[in-house]
Amino acid sequence: MINMKVITTGVKELDEMLAGGIPEGNAVLLAGSCGTGKTILSEEFLFRGAKENQEVGIYISLSESRDKIIQNMEGFGFYETELLEKGLIKILDITEDARLVNLEPLTVNGIINMIASIIRDSGAKRVVIDSITGICNTLGSDRKIREFIFELGMQLGYMDCTTVFISEVPPMTHQYSVYGVEEFIADGVIILGYYEDKGELIRTLQIVKMRGVDHSRKKQIMEITSDGIVLKPMFEELF
Numbered sequence: 001m002i003n004m005k006v007i008t009t010g011v012k013e014l015d016e017m018l019a020g021g022i023p024e025g026n027a028v029l030l031a032g033s034c035g036t037g038k039t040i041l042s043e044e045f046l047f048r049g050a051k052e053n054q055e056v057g058i059y060i061s062l063s064e065s066r067d068k069i070i071q072n073m074e075g076f077g078f079y080e081t082e083l084l085e086k087g088l089i090k091i092l093d094i095t096e097d098a099r100l101v102n103l104e105p106l107t108v109n110g111i112i113n114m115i116a117s118i119i120r121d122s123g124a125k126r127v128v129i130d131s132i133t134g135i136c137n138t139l140g141s142d143r144k145i146r147e148f149i150f151e152l153g154m155q156l157g158y159m160d161c162t163t164v165f166i167s168e169v170p171p172m173t174h175q176y177s178v179y180g181v182e183e184f185i186a187d188g189v190i191i192l193g194y195y196e197d198k199g200e201l202i203r204t205l206q207i208v209k210m211r212g213v214d215h216s217r218k219k220q221i222m223e224i225t226s227d228g229i230v231l232k233p234m235f236e237e238l239f
């Protein structure tokens, strides 16, 4: 596409697969089961954006406390305390925030308004929601969950940010989502998975969809290194 601004993911090989990056403003569903690397990949996306492009990034967590998240991230080369101190990266545990503003039980409007105002007030260009499954689990009924997902998609569409929202799917399935509707609000879908080779789990990444981009559809091997995510072809090219 001509003149389309893209947001680099910060993972060199992933940017190459995306012919540059994620089109600005897209909402991307990052799906995978436990341990596939969703949290680390999305943290790298925020930290690289802040460090390389001075873009404000916000990480909205529903599953882990802020201290725990930072503790797990500290060993990675992309992590810099300074980016948190400068306010370029913000990490929020919204279950705690919800408690603070007495938003329990969580209502669809309550949680949507909270997310929307957090994004607006922070001026974030990059947003990660980890995870949408975590929010849905607190909502209870299927009707409320569907209402929440569609409302979230609409609100994100109004906002000036590029979003990665995480879906925690059961292991060894080809599902993109738990509630079956998350992918409908997504402009892009990236799947993380794994397979077993000689008793070892090998992680994989595949881009299923990315609006506006003629992207690679090849499944890649994904390695988590101390310097962040590295992708490699599954099959060695012979020529």
Ligand SMILES: Nc1ncnc2c1ncn2[C@@H]1O[C@H](COP(=O)(O)OP(=O)(O)O)[C@@H](O)[C@H]1O
Binding pocket: 032, 033, 034, 035, 036, 037, 038, 039, 040, 041, 075, 076, 224, 225, 226
């Ligand atoms: N420093 C590291 N080097 C290599 N692998 C790591 C490192 N830190 C964590 N991991 C791997 O990352 C996995 C967790 O990734 P994470 O992004 O939290 O998964 P998910 O969010 O999909 O559940 C761990 O199970 C571990 O195998």
Ligand SMILES: [Mg+2]
Binding pocket: 038, 039, 040, 130
């Ligand atoms: Mg995670």
